[in-house]
Structure formats: structure tokens, C-alpha cells
Amino acid sequence: MVELSLVMVKPHAFDTKKLGIIVSMLEQNGFKIVGLKSIKLTTELARRFYFVHEGKEFFERLIKYMSSGTIAAICVQKENCVVELRKLVGATDPTKSEVGTIRKAVGETVEANGVHSSDCIENARKEIRFFFSDIELYSYQYLDY
Numbered sequence: 001m002v003e004l005s006l007v008m009v010k011p012h013a014f015d016t017k018k019l020g021i022i023v024s025m026l027e028q029n030g031f032k033i034v035g036l037k038s039i040k041l042t043t044e045l046a047r048r049f050y051f052v053h054e055g056k057e058f059f060e061r062l063i064k065y066m067s068s069g070t071i072a073a074i075c076v077q078k079e080n081c082v083v084e085l086r087k088l089v090g091a092t093d094p095t096k097s098e099v100g101t102i103r104k105a106v107g108e109t110v111e112a113n114g115v116h117s118s119d120c121i122e123n124a125r126k127e128i129r130f131f132f133s134d135i136e137l138y139s140y141q142y143l144d145y
């Protein structure tokens with residue numbers, strides 16, 4: 001089934017000009033770019049985005065980090081997109097990510113691990129809605145060739 005998912009490029013990756021590499025890896029692996037924007041999250045927005053992690057030991061550090069610089073939100077489309085994207089993104093800890101994954105290519109630490117990706121279809125839907133309205137998402141439904 002063709003699905004959508006969300007990639008969020010984290011501040012360190014954006015600052016060190018890795019956005020192009022990340023978009024290129026997505027495209028080379030068959031993900032269509034359906035929406036893309038760069039913004040700076042406030043701490044309030046970062047808390048809302050990562051609310052499922054509230055109370056965890058790393059939560060406050062994560063919020064401070066994610067609101068420290070520019071991020072990019074990318075909505076992608078592909079067959080079996082959520083699972084396929086998580087494979088391409090790799091393990092949370094970049095040192096444990098396999099060669100060929102985005103986190104191996106651009107991640108540095110567990111916190112500055114390059115990108116976030118949605119972990120299931122339901123969260124993908126919520127996370128896409130968090131960043132994009134309908135008119136900001138381009139449908140490739142009829143443009144495959």
C-alpha cells in the first residue's frame with residue numbers, strides 16, 4: 001500500500017548542510033518528496049511534537065536540542081513507506097546504524113542522530129499534520145511514469 005511518512009532533519013544535520021544528502025538518499029531509495037519545509041521549533045512546539053517521550057530521562061535535553069536551530073520537515077511517499085523509511089533511517093544510535101543508512105551517513109550521537117522518522121502509520125499521520133496542511137502536500141497519485 002502506498003503510504004506517507006515524515007522525516008525531520010535535526011538541527012545539527014541542517015546546520016552542517018546535510019539536507020541535500022538526506023533528500024538525495026530519500027530520492028535514490030524511491031521516496032517521493034511530497035512536502036518539504038524548514039522551520040525553527042519553539043520549545044513549546046518541540047514539547048508537543050515529542051510528547052510521547054515526556055518524563056523520560058532524556059526529554060528535557062531533547063527539547064532543548066530540537067529547539068536550538070533550524071529543522072526541516074519532509075513528507076515522503078512510497079509503497080510500505082513507514083517501514084521502508086525506518087530501514088533507510090537506521091538505528092537510533094548512529095554508531096550502531098548500518099552502512100547505507102541516513103543515520104550512518106549524517107548522524108553523530110544518539111541526540112544529534114541526523115533525522116527523526118515516524119514509527120507507525122498512525123504517528124506518521126499525526127506528525128505530517130503537525131507540519132503540513134493539505135495544500136502543502138503534493139499528491140503523486142496520478143503522476144507515476
Ligand code: CMP
Nearest residue numbers: 053058062092110111112113115116117
Ligand atoms: P528520534 O527518532 O527523534 O526520537 C526521539 C529522540 O530522542 C531520538 O530520536 C534520539 O535522538 C533522542 N534520544 C536521546 N536520548 C535517547 C535515549 N537514551 N534513547 C532513545 N532516544 C534518545
